[in-house]
Amino acid sequence: MPADHPPAAAVVVDAGGEPWARVAAVLAARTRQLPAGGIIDLVTDDPGVRVAVTEWCARHGYPVWEVTTVDGGPGFRIDTGGVRTDPGPG
Template sequence: MSAQHPAAAVVVEAGGEPWSRVEPLLDRRSQEMADHGVLEVVTANPGVRTAISGWCTRKGRVVEATADRNGSTSFRIRIGSPSLPEVP
């Protein structure tokens, strides 16, 4: 991965699961991340693709990037603020 898009801390491979099953998983995984990092969701379900934007808005999350691959869509979601560089 490039510096612009470092590897996601958590990847959720949702397959064709419906939003009703994906949403609670995203809620739990994003809470476990303590409001920092990137969560990636990969889905083949059109309903999930549509719902992710609204979920991000409600939860204060940001979709950084999307990519289509092999019939699925990958969403990179920022959980909290981007990390600031450490001060020596």
């Protein structure tokens, strides 16, 4: 993970306990909507999503930081300024 934190998020995705397949589809759509360099904050309660999101970001060239959310739970800050590939849901 990069050492410095990016600016504030343009989009916040509160995935709750949704499974990775649903979260991946939302992330793919949001990354296509944001300009390069847009920031997405993802909050999730699902441990499987926590693992999958870092792998998905690495595959698509998006730097990702682990962050602590306002409620103290784990979250992720995704920088869409990385290498732009087609972020399909998988």
